[in-house]
Amino acid sequence: MRAGGWQVRLEERLESGARRSWMGPGVAIVAAFLLGAVLIAAAGLDPLQIYGHILHTAFGSAWGWSDTLVKATPIMLCGLGVAVAFRMRLWNIGAEGQLWMGAWAASGVALGWLPASTPRPVMLAVMALAAMAAGAAWGAIPGWLKARMGVSEIITTLMLNYVAFQWVCWFVFGPWSERGFQLTPQFPSSAWLPRLSDAAHLSPSFSGLTVHAGIGIALIAAVVVSLLMDRSRWGFEVRVTGDGPRAAQHAGMPIARNTVLALALTGALSGLAGMSEVAGVVHRLQDRFSPGFGFTAIIVAWLAGLRPWAVVVVSVLFGGLLVGGKEIQPAGIPQMLQGLVLLVIVGAEGIARYRLRVSRAEAGA
């Protein structure tokens, strides 16, 4: 483009890879919400009113914050797991199914594999371990298929989501059904994660706050994942394999083993999310207890640049979006905004690779 002896050129930056800091997650979210406003307005609704409602409901009060943290918990756990797999460029989109399997195993423990009189800490610990084992197994299957036979993990992890959903449905409608309804009986109270409202006798301001111990589990998981990725040899191997599989191979790193391990770790964390959801929120297993936490986690992980601490922050934002979007009709608005956020950040990474260069037009150019 030329104007008055000056020319403007779009050229590629020489340094590659690094994300530009100016196009951080914040800008992407703002841009996505602006785009979303246009789409909402096009659908004949008032975007300002809808956004105001979301903000107010999610962050306007102690109850709002509490609900937001409740929704953020499973997103955070799944997001941490997804971030590890993505760091190795393993596209695990099966966190949702792994969460379902975790919830199923935890429910099995609570509903009879252990007696109801089991002390609460033992009961909760066994539930968490069972959930992690089930999720890890569900994640290890695609990992093994990928490592042994080169089967694309994108499709297998996704297909296993549907299988896990049917599996849970069978138990919920069949063997574990309460009088034929599509839910299991309520767990014994020894299988409930403590809520903040349980401590209402300490401070009246805690009453009615449903935030439960799952958020603590999620924060501990964030510390563990962060240490594992940044400080351990295994985390180093995962990062090297993600950045350059050839280099990892030449260095003799066990790529096949790490593939299975990374997907199993994702599964374990997602399974834990399922346990935290049934033990902390619904206290029973039912179909459709998750509005797609495992899918939201993918967007969260990417938006957070696959950094564990950023996953924590972004999860809270998206938890707020779910809380605030709950009562809004039509119901697809939060999902649409999630898609836009992901699209904007993906596009922004592309755009950030270029820069505008203004220079004096060369003679004859």
Added chain:
Amino acid sequence: MNAAGWHTFVVGLLAAGVARGTPILFATLGELITERAGVLNLGVEGMMLVGAMTGYGVADATGSAWLGLLAAMGAAAALSLVHAIAVVVLRADQVVSGLAITFLGTGLSAVIGAPLVDSKAAAARLPSASIPALRGIPIVGPVLFDQNIVVILGFLVVPVVWYYLYRTRAGLHLRAIGEHPAAADSVGIGVVSQRIAYVAVGGVFAGMAGASLSLAVTPGWVEGMTAGQGWIAVGLVIFAGWDPVRAAIGAWLFGAIRRLPLDLQGVPDLPLFRNPNLGYFLNMLPYLFTIVVLIVGSRESFRRRLGAPAGLGLPFVRGRR
């Protein structure tokens, strides 16, 4: 059950399977064309949903199912162009951009389609195209010639795509930009512009897939009505080794498997299958089958070292390897 009963069962399953497989067929062929041009688009599920919703909505509003089909193709193509710009022009990550398209399409179709959910427009159906002269042929007649017009369209599209890919100059260029974009560029083929065009072609097919669901196979609009069929299409492309004929066989086979749980419950000699709990396991079949199909597909491609276009998933920059 007597012979006549089995005959009815098998013919019913085949006919319904071919019909159910048609949306998957369109989606698979579209993704196949896109991938042959070197671009992976994981947004098929989202584009199908946008197509299904747009098709039904436009047909409902205008009273013409054909206008609905056209609009569905246009809307899904528009969504696919977002992906094309992100990955071909801006060279963003193809996996993540495709996921974003699926999220966006799922949400967008739910938001815009919300008022359509309870609508029961009789006009919004594509006509059936039974051929009276051929309908009477045993087995083949009801399966091939007593179907909705989109099913017939599906039969016709397969050889057209095959011919285009393997027997035309444009098809040769299409395969070249997917296999070796740098070589294609050096002989003057516009890699970037053609890749964008073929991503859009994939979108058009996904739109047809969506509209053939909402206007013919399972008429009506419900959010998320594709139930993973777009993803199954992505898997089938791998199973088919990027070949349109194998893709078609796979898609129809899939249609039959999707249909099986329903048909088995109606067979009186198989009381086992009337146990309602078994339905959940039968419902797993299409998804488990996709995984099996992928294992078979990837083993074979491992062995023969053929299949995936060499340039699939890699952005093209002129003058850089």
